[in-house]
Amino acid sequence: MILKFIKMLIPISVKKYIKFQIKQYKDISYEKYMKYTDSYYSKFIETDSLNYEILVNGVYEIKNVPGIVCEIGTRRGGSAKWIIDSLVGNDDLDRTFITIDPYGNIEYNHGDGDVGPKKSVVDYTNKMRNETIPYLYTYALDKLNNFIFFNLEDTEFFERYKDGIPVYSDEKGKKLVNEYSLVFFDGPHDYDSVYKEVVFFNERTPIGAIYVFDDVSDNYNHNLLENEILLNFGWTMLETSDRKISYKKTGI
Numbered sequence: 290m291i292l293k294f295i296k297m298l299i300p301i302s303v304k305k306y307i308k309f310q311i312k313q314y315k316d317i318s319y320e321k322y323m324k325y326t327d328s329y330y331s332k333f334i335e336t337d338s339l340n341y342e343i344l345v346n347g348v349y350e351i352k353n354v355p356g357i358v359c360e361i362g363t364r365r366g367g368s369a370k371w372i373i374d375s376l377v378g379n380d381d382l383d384r385t386f387i388t389i390d391p392y393g394n395i396e397y398n399h400g401d402g403d404v405g406p407k408k409s410v411v412d413y414t415n416k417m418r419n420e421t422i423p424y425l426y427t428y429a430l431d432k433l434n435n436f437i438f439f440n441l442e443d444t445e446f447f448e449r450y451k452d453g454i455p456v457y458s459d460e461k462g463k464k465l466v467n468e469y470s471l472v473f474f475d476g477p478h479d480y481d482s483v484y485k486e487v488v489f490f491n492e493r494t495p496i497g498a499i500y501v502f503d504d505v506s507d508n509y510n511h512n513l514l515e516n517e518i519l520l521n522f523g524w525t526m527l528e529t530s531d532r533k534i535s536y537k538k539t540g541i
């Protein structure tokens with residue numbers, strides 16, 4: 290009752306001013322939104338390996354090579370961020386960049402060091418997805434023309450998108466794209482899975498395309514993969530290191 294009476298004593302202009310100030314406080318600008326997103330999510334974003342310079346150099350190689358940039362295995366988005374930053378650094382923004390990861394804490398295939406499987410549950414959970422993907426969308430779409438996260442395993446992606454990915458552009462309309470300029474193989478690390486991935490992309494990559502493989506030392510027999518399918522299908526080694534190897538397509 291008393292409060293009502295006090296409210297009645299406040300002039301309308303003052304009430305309007307207070308309302309305006311409250312609204313101003315609630316509405317945040319785009320710049321503030323980006324700043325808050327960055328400060329909330331950046332603590333979750335990280336990489337889990339070494340030799341990312343090989344991935345960065347690969348991205349810098351594809352400036353005039355047509356096709357999608359594809360990452361298999363997103364985890365906490367650290368490598369995706371490297372890819373986005375490198376595309377920006379190379380002024381290569383008219384690209385579709387896709388990253389594929391099932392999360393869901395499913396069994397992960399590390400490989401047995403040779404050609405066999407070795408599966409265990411790690412911690413690639415949906416919580417991890419939720420802490421990563423909103424940030425990646427905000428970060429990528431602020432910089433690139435097109436970014437898509439596929440919440441799928443590699444095999445599900447191959448089955449559903451074997452005819453290409455529909456890409457929508459404000460200027461160019463709809464286009465079905467079935468060509469890849471760079472693939473970063475960092476999902477399952479057993480021989481069979483990586484072999485199948487390479488087979489899928491081999492017929493969808495033009496001359497000049499780049500492959501980057503992660504964890505090539507201990508998880509699967511990468512030398513065999515190189516001899517069986519990479520060298521025979523026109524791929525030439527570009528750079529090598531403990532963890533990562535890159536190749537360029539120089540012939541078909």
Ligand SMILES: C[S@@+](CC[C@H](N)C(=O)[O-])C[C@H]1O[C@@H](n2cnc3c(N)ncnc32)[C@H](O)[C@@H]1O
Pocket residue numbers: 335336337338361362363364365366367368369389390391392397398413441442443444475476477
């Ligand atoms: C080694 S981590 C990726 C690390 C990340 N690229 C980086 O460098 O920061 C492997 C990721 O592959 C995902 N993964 C597991 N099985 C997969 C599959 N069949 N297809 C695609 N991704 C898969 C896991 O959920 C995990 O997030």
